[in-house]
Amino acid sequence: MQNILLLGATGSIGLSTLDVIARHPEQYRAYALAANRSVEAMVVLCTEHKPVHAVMFDADAAAELKRRLAGVVDTTVHAGEAPMIVLAESQHVDTVMAAIVGFAGLSAALAAARAGKRLLLANKEALVSAGSIFMDAVREGGALLLPVDSEHNAMFQCLPADARARPQMERVEKILLTASGGPFRGKSRSELTEMTPDQACAHPNWSMGRKISVDSATLVNKGLELAEACWLFDRKPSEIEVVVHPQSIVHSLIRYVDGSVLAQLGQPDMRTPIAYSLSWPDRIDAGVEVLDLVKVGRLDFEAPNLSAFPCLRLAYEAIELPGGMCAFSAANEIAVDAFLSERVRFTDIDRVIEHTLKTVDLAEPSNLIEVQDLDSAARDIAGTFVTELTG
Numbered sequence: 417m418q419n420i421l422l423l424g425a426t427g428s429i430g431l432s433t434l435d436v437i438a439r440h441p442e443q444y445r446a447y448a449l450a451a452n453r454s455v456e457a458m459v460v461l462c463t464e465h466k467p468v469h470a471v472m473f474d475a476d477a478a479a480e481l482k483r484r485l486a487g488v489v490d491t492t493v494h495a496g497e498a499p500m501i502v503l504a505e506s507q508h509v510d511t512v513m514a515a516i517v518g519f520a521g522l523s524a525a526l527a528a529a530r531a532g533k534r535l536l537l538a539n540k541e542a543l544v545s546a547g548s549i550f551m552d553a554v555r556e557g558g559a560l561l562l563p564v565d566s567e568h569n570a571m572f573q574c575l576p577a578d579a580r581a582r583p584q585m586e587r588v589e590k591i592l593l594t595a596s597g598g599p600f601r602g603k604s605r606s607e608l609t610e611m612t613p614d615q616a617c618a619h620p621n622w623s624m625g626r627k628i629s630v631d632s633a634t635l636v637n638k639g640l641e642l643a644e645a646c647w648l649f650d651r652k653p654s655e656i657e658v659v660v661h662p663q664s665i666v667h668s669l670i671r672y673v674d675g676s677v678l679a680q681l682g683q684p685d686m687r688t689p690i691a692y693s694l695s696w697p698d699r700i701d702a703g704v705e706v707l708d709l710v711k712v713g714r715l716d717f718e719a720p721n722l723s724a725f726p727c728l729r730l731a732y733e734a735i736e737l738p739g740g741m742c743a744f745s746a747a748n749e750i751a752v753d754a755f756l757s758e759r760v761r762f763t764d765i766d767r768v769i770e771h772t773l774k775t776v777d778l779a780e781p782s783n784l785i786e787v788q789d790l791d792s793a794a795r796d797i798a799g800t801f802v803t804e805l806t807g
């Protein structure tokens with residue numbers, strides 16, 4: 417029985433994870449659930465899954481949850497970030513699903529890495545911002561880091577898993593990172609100026625949280641995933657190629673020196689990579705619809721359009737700068753927030769990122785405090801620029 421701490425339980429990944437867990441009650445138990453402030457959703461989840469602990473980041477939400485659960489279930493309710501860290505380190509927890517959105521998930525994910533947990537990573541911003549600090553924590557803590565992001569889960573499935581096959585890692589010629597192209601694929605820069613938050617969040621293939629949906633529309637998500645793949649598989653950016661594949665059926669590919677290209681295919685349903693990360697090296701039923709290739713009919717591939725979608729170009733630049741991806745990700749969070757609340761246009765997102773990268777004092781952070789400082793500095797610059805754009 418694996419006891420799971422689910423960080424970001426009320427989100428898109430959180431709910432898909434609980435769906436998979438509930439299909440295998442003899443193997444997995446939602447031991448603790450954590451979320452930001454959505455009390456209603458948490459009441460439903462705690463009543464259904466009966467976790468031993470529940471954490472709300474927001475103190476008022478925690479107090480409200482406590483009142484609502486009293487006499488209903490025997491769940492202990494906690495408030496703030498500190499209990500998430502304590503749970504991530506707890507000897508009662510075997511597995512941590514890191515599915516908080518954004519930089520907010522870093523401290524708890526890092527604690528799980530240091531505590532040597534089986535760490536299922538959806539929260540790519542945490543790894544991208546902390547980079548080597550995150551990977552060192554995984555190594556030093558003896559954690560097992562398993563990628564949940566569908567592309568990286570696909571790469572993981574196509575790379576040699578067996579230690580005896582390690583020489584094959586040296587025979588990887590290129591990682592092909594697939595991108596759906598998002599809801600605005602094919603649109604010109606001038607058309608993009610008019611796009612609304614609801615249009616940006618209407619992804620053609622995937623149903624996801626609003627932040628990652630916008631990231632997918634700008635191709636920021638692919639930039640973050642480029643960095644994520646470099647850290648996870650110890651690659652240089654030049655060893656990774658982004659390929660647009662609008663059907664989101666091929667989740668990524670590995671090209672070897674002998675010309676072999678291995679791909680992982682599946683429905684665009686996050687329950688497949690979630691189930692794989694939960695069960696690896698085994699496999700379990702994920703409740704996912706069978707992939708009918710005849711029904712899919714065709715699989716298309718094309719190059720990304722970096723002039724209509726400059727965020728991916730900016731990511732290629734940022735990844736070469738010390739601390740660049742930390743600043744990139746922080747500026748993006750500010751810009752996406754401003755776009756979702758209709759303070760800036762869709763095409764201002766790349767302007768905010770570009771301005772921040774040019775302005776912020778970049779240096780490679782060497783510990784968590786320095787990562788947090790760089791993140792805040794980038795947020796301040798991005799926030800000021802947003803105010804200038806709106807003023």
Ligand code: NAD
Pocket residue numbers: 423424425426427428429430450451452453454473514515516517518520521538539540541564565566622623624625626627628686
């Ligand atoms: P979401 O917005 O649907 O959910 C976010 C979750 O994080 C919520 O439960 C929210 O309560 C919680 N949260 C936010 N701030 C918090 C805080 N300070 N403390 C505790 N909890 C907090 O987001 P999502 O789509 O589920 O994405 C989660 C992460 O997974 C992101 O990093 C995203 O990039 C990554 N991811 C998502 C998908 C997908 O299909 N949704 C795919 C790949 C990767």
Ligand code: MG
Pocket residue numbers: 565566567641
């Ligand atoms: Mg992905």
